[in-house]
Amino acid sequence: MGQGEADSPPAAEKKGAEEEEEDFGYRLFPDRNKKPQSFLVRSLFTFHNKCQLMLRLTLETNPYARLLLEALKQSGCTVFNDRHFSCENCDGCVSGGFDAATSQIVLCQNNIRQQSHMNRVVTHELIHAFDHCRAHVDWFKNVKHLACSEIRAANLSGDCTLMNEIARFKFGLKGHHQTCVRDRAIRSILAVRKVSKETAEKAVDEVFDACFNDLEPFGRIPHSKADAKRAYRDFQNRDRYTANL
Numbered sequence: 001m002g003q004g005e006a007d008s009p010p011a012a013e014k015k016g017a018e019e020e021e022e023d024f025g026y027r028l029f030p031d032r033n034k035k036p037q038s039f040l041v042r043s044l045f046t047f048h049n050k051c052q053l054m055l056r057l058t059l060e061t062n063p064y065a066r067l068l069l070e071a072l073k074q075s076g077c078t079v080f081n082d083r084h085f086s087c088e089n090c091d092g093c094v095s096g097g098f099d100a101a102t103s104q105i106v107l108c109q110n111n112i113r114q115q116s117h118m119n120r121v122v123t124h125e126l127i128h129a130f131d132h133c134r135a136h137v138d139w140f141k142n143v144k145h146l147a148c149s150e151i152r153a154a155n156l157s158g159d160c161t162l163m164n165e166i167a168r169f170k171f172g173l174k175g176h177h178q179t180c181v182r183d184r185a186i187r188s189i190l191a192v193r194k195v196s197k198e199t200a201e202k203a204v205d206e207v208f209d210a211c212f213n214d215l216e217p218f219g220r221i222p223h224s225k226a227d228a229k230r231a232y233r234d235f236q237n238r239d240r241y242t243a244n245l
Contacts, residue, residue: 025192051087
């Protein structure tokens with residue numbers, strides 16, 4: 001997997017992990033290697049049905065997701081629900097991931113229980129998809145590339161909003177948003193790469209300023225849904241303003 005959104009201490013730090021071969025995080029998404037189930041079989045599982053319904057609601061109503069979908073389309077990477085999203089069972093430490101090998105977003109149906117969580121995970125992974133579309137990202141060999149996209153995803157997806165941090169019992173004053181972005185980027189790297197914490201921290205710190213300030217396609221840090229709505233409106237008007245020049 002190119003990357004994933006980590007929920008708890010990364011599996012990469014478990015005892016003996018350093019002795020295993022690098023699998024690029026695929027161990028966290030076991031359904032990736034299974035034969036796809038029929039629609040009838042999948043429809044019998046509540047988790048899968050709920051995941052599909054929440055995904056549809058996110059794509060149709062969430063301003064973060066709608067902006068990213070339009071940006072991807074304008075960049076030549078149109079997203080199709082049945083092709084580019086997959087609801088699957090995952091390891092308990094992740095909520096989702098972007099599979100760069102298949103250009104597919106995995107949503108962890110056994111770990112995403114609330115609509116607000118689905119909104120955030122879809123947005124996070126769509127930012128990775130946008131980076132994959134617009135840049136030559138080496139997800140598997142260049143940890144700095146991975147670090148940059150994780151910084152952007154944490155910064156722009158709403159992962160580090162005040163309310164989300166309060167829900168995690170984390171409080172801070174000046175600079176807390178940057179601290180949250182840095183910490184979550186490091187955790188995400190450790191979840192899907194068997195590297196040391198020092199290596200992850202070094203990669204994040206070396207690219208942090210440039211990637212934190214890369215606000216495309218939002219043009220701002222959307223700290224709330226209202227911010228995201230304004231960003232979406234401004235994004236839709238970009239071509240209109242250009243045409244009137």
